[in-house]
Amino acid sequence: MPKVLVSDKLSETAVQIFRDNGVDVDFLPDVGKDKEKLLEIIGQYDGLAIRSATKVTEKVIAAADNLKVVGRAGIGVDNVDIPQATAKGIIVMNTPFGNSITTAEHAISLLLSLARQIPAADASTRAGKWEKSKFMGVEVTAKTLGIIGCGNIGAIVADRAQGLKMKVIAFDPFLTPERALDLGVEKVELDELLARADFISLHTPLTDATRGIISAENIAKMKTGARLINCARGGLVDEVALKEALESGKLAGAAMDVFEVEPATDNPLFEAPNLIATPHLGASTNEAQENVALQVAEQMSAYLMHGAISNALNFPSISAEEAPRLMPFVKLAEMLGSFAGQLTESGIKGVRIEFEGHVADLNTKPMVSALLTGVLKPLLGDVNMVSAPVLAKDRGMHVETVNREQQGAYENYIRLTVITERQERSVAGTVFADGKPRLIQVKGVNMEAEITPAMLYITNEDKPGFIGRLGTLLGNEGVNIANFNLGRVESGGDAIALINIDGELSDKQLATIAALEGVKQAKSLKF
Ligand SMILES: NC(=O)C1=CN([C@@H]2O[C@H](COP(=O)(O)OP(=O)(O)OC[C@H]3O[C@@H](n4cnc5c(N)ncnc54)[C@H](O)[C@@H]3O)[C@@H](O)[C@H]2O)C=CC1
Numbered sequence: 343m344p345k346v347l348v349s350d351k352l353s354e355t356a357v358q359i360f361r362d363n364g365v366d367v368d369f370l371p372d373v374g375k376d377k378e379k380l381l382e383i384i385g386q387y388d389g390l391a392i393r394s395a396t397k398v399t400e401k402v403i404a405a406a407d408n409l410k411v412v413g414r415a416g417i418g419v420d421n422v423d424i425p426q427a428t429a430k431g432i433i434v435m436n437t438p439f440g441n442s443i444t445t446a447e448h449a450i451s452l453l454l455s456l457a458r459q460i461p462a463a464d465a466s467t468r469a470g471k472w473e474k475s476k477f478m479g480v481e482v483t484a485k486t487l488g489i490i491g492c493g494n495i496g497a498i499v500a501d502r503a504q505g506l507k508m509k510v511i512a513f514d515p516f517l518t519p520e521r522a523l524d525l526g527v528e529k530v531e532l533d534e535l536l537a538r539a540d541f542i543s544l545h546t547p548l549t550d551a552t553r554g555i556i557s558a559e560n561i562a563k564m565k566t567g568a569r570l571i572n573c574a575r576g577g578l579v580d581e582v583a584l585k586e587a588l589e590s591g592k593l594a595g596a597a598m599d600v601f602e603v604e605p606a607t608d609n610p611l612f613e614a615p616n617l618i619a620t621p622h623l624g625a626s627t628n629e630a631q632e633n634v635a636l637q638v639a640e641q642m643s644a645y646l647m648h649g650a651i652s653n654a655l656n657f658p659s660i661s662a663e664e665a666p667r668l669m670p671f672v673k674l675a676e677m678l679g680s681f682a683g684q685l686t687e688s689g690i691k692g693v694r695i696e697f698e699g700h701v702a703d704l705n706t707k708p709m710v711s712a713l714l715t716g717v718l719k720p721l722l723g724d725v726n727m728v729s730a731p732v733l734a735k736d737r738g739m740h741v742e743t744v745n746r747e748q749q750g751a752y753e754n755y756i757r758l759t760v761i762t763e764r765q766e767r768s769v770a771g772t773v774f775a776d777g778k779p780r781l782i783q784v785k786g787v788n789m790e791a792e793i794t795p796a797m798l799y800i801t802n803e804d805k806p807g808f809i810g811r812l813g814t815l816l817g818n819e820g821v822n823i824a825n826f827n828l829g830r831v832e833s834g835g836d837a838i839a840l841i842n843i844d845g846e847l848s849d850k851q852l853a854t855i856a857a858l859e860g861v862k863q864a865k866s867l868k869f
């Protein structure tokens with residue numbers, strides 16, 4: 343039974359869902375904050391369910407010997423080392439919508455709190471000061487709200503702000519003009535947004551492009567008296583520059599839900615005037631926490647129990663319905679890749695993958711990943727379905743796919759052509775009704791060979807007596823033949839023998855076979 347660790351404060355709904363799905367679960371919501379303890383126990387688990395407190399670092403991943411999936415009950419995954427997870431074949435998934443309304447509502451709450459200085463007025467009133475004139479506010483009606491990052495949360499903030507009769511402008515390089523029109527927001531460049539907005543709200547992920555987007559330089563471009571809201575990620579704002587801007591009065595206020603270092607217990611901003619701070623509360627409502635806990639537990643269970651993948655950041659989706667239909671072809675694809683990878687001796691420039699028949703109708707992305715895994719494994723060793731596409735890209739390998747729905751002699755087949763500096767070589771296979779993959783063509787030679795753990799691949803001159811000599815030699819070497827598959831392009835030309843054998847060949851046995859008269863190439867293949 344797969345076992346999951348919940349290492350952050352998720353709703354206990356998650357625990358019930360894991361159990362209902364047949365997944366064993368340890369609910370240890372404080373372990374995420376205890377780095378040593380996490381390192382000590384992570385090796386036991388197949389899944390790790392987290393929020394933002396658990397840092398899934400390179401070290402954690404290195405210690406996670408059984409880990410197959412990290413599930414983020416929320417949106418931001420900047421606390422997960424995704425390249426390391428990918429290299430280790432660990433799926434990283436999140437719940438991209440479960441807390442977006444809640445977070446947008448928090449941004450709007452902070453916007454209104456800034457406009458009317460609610461937290462400071464509250465503290466002053468309760469201190470018995472009754473400072474009515476000190477807390478003069480501003481109306482938000484007809485003011486301009488600049489949204490940086492107009493994705494799921496930014497779009498909800500835009501909608502709510504329009505309800506408050508604000509004019510909304512947005513900077514987001516990926517926002518299409520159609521979507522902007524739909525949302526009723528004006529799409530602008532960053533400099534224009536900074537210059538025009540009375541309130542600026544941040545809703546981008548933390549990436550290399552967005553880190554420090556609210557820099558001293560960009561603060562200088564803002565309107566004097568503008569107000570800033572950050573419910574996205576701390577790293578988006580230069581906190582020292584913001585403190586100076588609040589102290590100088592350049593900015594009239596800032597509301598921060600997120601900080602560069604969290605938990606933020608001692609932050610330079612805390613001494614700044616007109617600052618509202620909340621402890622990363624954006625997603626903290628009962629509704630959002632139920633949503634994300636339920637969703638992450640369902641998604642992780644579906645993967646661990648059935649191989650279904652949704653909302654993964656490092657792998658294409660596979661639905662629970664398609665997983666059983668897909669798996670035999672994924673297996674076939676990996677075997678074809680492995681077959682070609684083991685036979686290829688020079689650098690691979692690219693691969694062409696043709697899907698023909700019903701298989702072309704299926705979700706072919708996981709098959710491509712599996713095929714690349716097979717191709718790259720003999721060359722690189724440590725490759726998996728999650729890392730293979732990234733490794734292929736890093737190596738400059740061109741991957742072309744062709745889908746043809748019409749059927750030929752076979753109901754379905756996948757053909758892989760490996761393109762090297764010297765040549766193009768192809769291998770094709772199919773899955774029969776028994777669910778077993780078969781090779782149906784090697785280098786243009788038709789055959790029908792089962793793929794078994796140990797195989798011997800021979801190219802030879804098609805001359806009388808060869809098969810007898812090979813059979814005798816294998817017998818003398820104590821190699822048991824499970825199946826013998828033969829094919830040739832034309833009589834007297836080159837022929838291919840694919841032999842399923844019991845047990846592996848030693849190097850010495852292989853050398854003896856390679857030396858047999860008529861053998862052009864002999865390779866021991868393992869699957
Ligand atoms: N405070 C909290 O508790 C919470 C914070 N968040 C944060 O909010 C962020 C936004 O979440 P969603 O809206 O769901 O993400 P999303 O992916 O739907 O939207 C992000 C938007 O940012 C845009 N973007 C990317 N790079 C950009 C750049 N260089 N300049 C401008 N825009 C850029 C994207 O095109 C996208 O439209 C998350 O990444 C997460 O860090 C999310 C939930 C709760």
Ligand SMILES: O=C(O)C(=O)COP(=O)(O)O
Nearest residue numbers: 393394395416417418625
């Ligand atoms: O979903 C996100 O990106 C959040 O930042 C929410 O964080 P949390 O789950 O409250 O630690």
